[in-house]
Amino acid sequence: MFYVYMVECRDGTIYTGWTKDVEKRISRHNSGQGAKYTKSRLPVRLRHVEEFPTKEEAMSREYSIKKLTRKDKLHLFGQCH
Template identity: 35%
Template structure:
């Protein structure tokens, strides 16, 4: 895993999608899966990491996360297929 911050998407039980940021996606997934992650993933356990995108710093990752969380599920999934430019730079 590369250095820096990552915005990631998880597929959760029931088909929902969760977005979060971290510096270590594998560690964060284990935390979510064990019930020590976000409140949402305690109620909707994660099944897998759908994908991620790297950001140069926490601030840019947080801005992208905020924007992505406001999108419907289909747009979140489209984000995975889009070019790697941060959403706020478009």
């Protein structure tokens, strides 16, 4: 299985990515070995996960989430500002 995940960074920004192992990926982010974007915004907190059978579907969903507005991203994890 493949997963699309969203994390909230220390500064309140949202990062979206895909992975095969969510726990391992979040751990890597929080150890400073994750994405360049999150390195200066630690710690990150997992806020949303979706599961997909193929890498292509996960990558497609990641792309579509990244195009959403901040408000729509917050709706995905049940928080509206």
